[in-house]
Amino acid sequence: MNFDFSDDQKQLRDQARKFLTEKCSPKAVRVVLDGKAPYDKQLWKGLAEMGFLGVAIPEEFGGAGAGHLELCVIAEEMGRANAPVPFSSTVYLAAEALLIAGSDAQKKKWLPAIASGEAIGTLALFEGKGNPAPKNVKLTAANGVLNGVKKPVADGAIADFAVVAARTGSSGRESDISLFLVDLKAGGVEIKGLTNLDPTRGQAEITFKDYKAESLGAAGEGWSILTQVLDRAAVLCAFEQVGGADRALEMGRDYALDRIAFGRQIGSFQAIKHMLADMYVSATLARSNSYYGAWALSTNAAELPEAAAAARISATQAFQHCAKNNIQVHGGMGFTWEFDCHMYYRRANAMALGLGSLNYWEDQLIERMRKKNAA
């Protein structure tokens, strides 16, 4: 048994860490945080040159053709660095949707552009409050003509294309939903940036008015495709969250070693030690659940739906827990704009919502476990 990444994959992780340490310092993240750029274009270009954007895209579509395990180790490093680039929306959501459901022509058009860093993609699913559910998709598509409003759309203001979930029926079943592919730069849609919790990853509102779009996948298959995309993204996001949780824990640990109060390192007080130990526990549980998700994703196992939900919940909790208590360990300084703690706190809480709420995934996990037990 080897329930671990291979030496090559670990090497790739080291390579990604080295690259991101150099090119994605907290100072670089702050350029986007402070609103001076919508995302880090230089970093995006660098990620393309390193082959990271297309690591899981097959060679015939311009990628490295490595696989999802390789993407997982890179995702972890992206989370660790708090990278201010549209990686998750482009690589986990848009690219995966194309890989699952795209026609040959659609793949040929967009996947090489993703791998080379020329195209940013996203998924337009949500329409205001609510979790992923067919009934929450109200935007209509009549003969491919879209009408409705999507928000929030992650990285919507900088994206070149979007995969759009639309209602093509009213039977009350999942088959009412179909997917469409929209070139956002071709004009005809209205895009408005939204202020959000984590300015290092933008959110937008996209309005479609009588917009003619091409289909992605067969009509009525939209929900089934989306479910697969969300499961894959749940695992990949979990690795980002694990990377972020580990970094927040390290920041807290380092500060507890440096900071002196009452004549001693604050890390020598049990109140602080135990808080950090609990952060380590949740980060470790999340990592192990995520490894299982990675195994299921990379082997396309029947266990993927359950493994993805478990990874999602565990990693969401761990990142939120570590980011929150990292600020607590830092005391007042942790609550300043100057210290980096809040960047992880913002990212942790934004990521906790991006694929639907924690409660949604809890519900999904138990439903999936129950189905498996019944089978």
Place this chain on the structure above:
Amino acid sequence: MNFDDTPQEAEFRAAARAWIAANAPKQYEDELRKSSLGRTVLKNANILEVAKAWQKKKADAGWACLHWPKEYGGRGSSPIERVIWQQEEGPFGQLSRMFIIGHGMCGPTMMAFAREEHKRTYLPPLASGEKVWCQLFSEPAGGSDVAGLRTRAEKDGDDWIINGQKIWTSGAHYSDYGILLTRTDPTVPKHKGLTMFFLDMKSPGVEVRPIKQASGASDFNEVYFTNVRIPDHQRLGEVGDGWNVSLTTLMNERSAIGAAVSTGFPELFEYCSSLMLDGGPAIEDRAVRSKLANWAVKASGLKYTSMRAISALSRGERPGPENSIGKLVAGSMIQDVATYALDLQGAAGVVSGPEDAELAGRFQAMLLRAPGTRVEGGTDEIMRNIIAERVLGLPGDIRVDKDVPFNKIPTRGR
């Protein structure tokens, strides 16, 4: 990344599986499978006898204490083979519980510190379960602070005379031998004046009194020593080096990789699948699901953390520190799970008698036994200290008694 056995592992697994299928006491399988924390009982048999018989059978066929050297009653197996055996032994592994201390702690300590002739005499019957061993460390004055113990050993010719009291000794009432940590020099700082021995529990002057636990059961004992004689050749390690000897014992306790920790989750999930609440199964209730999901990811997180450690063993590496979280997470989880299982029953949850309670009162038994799991083998607080210090590299606690002669340390708070 895969869960597949190597060819050698697969071969070992097949052999273990075949032998277990042919030899295990199947008549108890169902009861053992249904056992949970606070409730491991066989209706029509004495579990101690069943366990001893199973252990002897394993030993005769070369399946006992797999990782021990053959000359001491083991099989000389690799750590990964030990894990595979545990996986294959499944519910019958419950029968090894009373040997855990002897096999996991006393045996390795004897192997590291006893004379060769003692190893050859005492280890094989320990491996085969014919003799049961206990560990006599904790005292009323030395729980988490084990080195604060007061049981005295004083030299008298070639013997040592022991006087004092131990507490929380698992299985002392059915043990034949024990390893005993004593104070031989109270005039030096506490860690420096300790010495380890092993002794016959039937020695004159040893008195075992069961402790009635908060749960009502008695798994632990107090052991009193009144002028008990131990020959010097039964000393383990140097005089005054008992603390280092005990660290060997405790390290072995914590390195039990792959041993399944009880979380209560499988029991709760099964219960919620069948329990009807306000006209529907509990598991369809959104609030119940949220609770279940939170415990599900802890249980799976522990399972896959253990898999990561096993993978390191399989590669011939030492596992990292991740496994130190198991007891800490599982201990408070099983307590919370039991509390919730009763809460789901409303007022009826209070009924605990096996004849009237839901699931024969297994969740009530779990609830009453659970506080002990958060204390035994290192309290939650000690476990957090270990993680903070050894994994995260944070400073040790400030120890005001570190350099003080033991007999000058205050003995009462007020």
